[in-house]
Amino acid sequence: MARIHAVAPQEAGRIVRTAYRFAGRQYGEVPEPFAVLANHPKLFAVAAGHEMGAEKASTVLPPNVRDIAVYRVAWTVGCSWCVDFGTMLQRLEGLDIDRLQHIGEYDTSPLYSEDERAAIAYADAMTDTPTTATDEQVADLERRFGRDGVVELTYQIALENMRSRMNSALGIHDQGFDSGDACRVPWETPSASETERKA
Known part of the structure; x- marks a missing residue:
């Protein structure tokens, strides 16, 4: 809860x-x-x-590249809700979700393409505090995805950092979306004072 x-x-x-x-x-x-x-x-x-x-x-990047970078941020920050929801989104897009179990060894796993590895490494660099993205890294991404692709990737990674950190800080945990059997939000019964305040 x-x-x-x-x-x-x-x-x-x-x-x-x-x-x-x-x-x-x-x-x-x-x-x-x-x-x-x-x-x-x-x-x-x-x-x-x-x-x-x-x-x-966000239509410039291939979904597998964008989604794996976003997923990596959620996994790195430790937002179980974002990992859960992100897995569902990849499943609905027809992507291979079994490989997500190997996200920790993405740099050596044959399950990830070179483009995906570059996007994941960039997600790691942006999620570091302070960020560690380099000129060379951005230039490589531009060669792979174009300028608009780099901007889209950067934006999506930054957005997921916000989501993951906010959800983690507020104690929001996985909800079962990845299994296809999502759990209902555990609605609390508001106290009398809360009901009066909303009125």
């Missing part, structure tokens, strides 16, 4: 309830990060719009 209250549908405003219904149809259950972020309805709306926009705009 998350470290702060997940907003139940009956507590949510119209926009959040609509988003919950959409997410439930698309993913089988409401993702818990949505329900926690709903404590701040304005940021919830901004984040939902941003996620949809970033997904629609």
Whole structure:
């Protein structure tokens, strides 16, 4: 269970309830990060719009390259929710999810292409604190993917760092999306004082 209250549908405003219904149809259950972020309805709306926009705009890179770099960030940061959800997304895209068990040895595993290795190494460099990306690394990625591809990769890696770190800090854990049997968000019954405050 998350470290702060997940907003139940009956507590949510119209926009959040609509988003919950959409997410439930698309993913089988409401993702818990949505329900926690709903404590701040304005940021919830901004984040939902941003996620949809970033997904629609990110069409330059091959999905396997983009998704493996994003997955590596989640794995490195240790966000079990993002690893779980990212595995589901790769499965739905028809990608090989069995190889994710070997992400720790991506640099030597024959399951990863040279382009994927370059993207993963860049994800590692961007996730380091402070970042360790180099001129040579970016130049290599530009040769592989073009300038727009480098920008897309950089953006997606940065976005996953935000997601993974936020979810980890708020105690949001895996929800069973990778098994195809997603668990429902454990809605808490709001206390009387919380109900009065929302009214």
